[in-house]
Amino acid sequence: MTDGKEIDNVERWDCLPTVLDFACHINPDLRKKERLNGEDFADLNLPFWGGCAICEASIAAYNACFGRHGYLIGTCCADKENALTNMLEIQADRAKAENKENGIDYEDHDYFA
Ligand SMILES: [Zn+2]
Numbered sequence: 001m002t003d004g005k006e007i008d009n010v011e012r013w014d015c016l017p018t019v020l021d022f023a024c025h026i027n028p029d030l031r032k033k034e035r036l037n038g039e040d041f042a043d044l045n046l047p048f049w050g051g052c053a054i055c056e057a058s059i060a061a062y063n064a065c066f067g068r069h070g071y072l073i074g075t076c077c078a079d080k081e082n083a084l085t086n087m088l089e090i091q092a093d094r095a096k097a098e099n100k101e102n103g104i105d106y107e108d109h110d111y112f113a
Contacts, residue, residue, distance in 0.1 A: 016065045016075070016078050016079075016080070016083050016084075016085060017065065017066075017084070017085075017086065017087060017090060018061065018062055018063060018064055018065055018075065019041070019046055019047060019048075019061040019062075019064045019065075019066070019072070020036075020061040020062045021087075022046065022066070022087065022090050023036075023040065023041055023044055023046055023061065025087050026044060026091075027040075027043075027044060036061070041061055045094075045098070046061070047061070047064065047072060048060060048061050049061075050064050050072040051072070052064075052072065052073055052074030052076055052077055053067050053069070053071035053072060053073050054073055054074075054076075054077035054082070055074065055076055055077050057074050057076055059072060059074040059075075059076075063075040063076075065078035065083040065084070066083060066084040066089075066090050066093060067082055067083050067084075068081075068082055068083060068084060069082075070093075070097065
C-alpha cells in the first residue's frame with residue numbers, strides 16, 4: 001500500500017503502482033471514501049479482482065500491478081522488468097488498450113511518444 005504518498009509526482013515514485021494507486025490517481029475522490037467496491041473500479045474500467053499472471057495467486061486492486069504484457073501481476077511477483085513502473089506508463093498503456101477495444105489502432109503514430 002502506498003497511502004499518503006505523492007503519487008502524482010512520477011519522479012518520486014519508488015515502488016510499483018498498484019491498480020488501487022492508479023484508480024486514486026485518475027479519480028482522487030476515491031481517497032476520501034471509507035470503502036471502495038467493485039463498482040468504483042468498474043466505473044474506471046479497471047479490474048477489482050484478478051489473478052497474478054506469474055504465480056496465479058488471487059489478487060485485488062491493492063496488490064495488483066499492471067504487467068507489461070497486458071495482464072495483472074501481483075505484488076508477489078511484480079518487478080520493474082515485468083510491470084509498469086509509473087502513472088504515465090500505465091496511462092499510455094490504458095489508452096492504447098482502450099483504443100484497440102474501440103477498433104482504433106494508433107500503433108503507427110506518435111501519440112504516446
Ligand atoms: Zn505472483
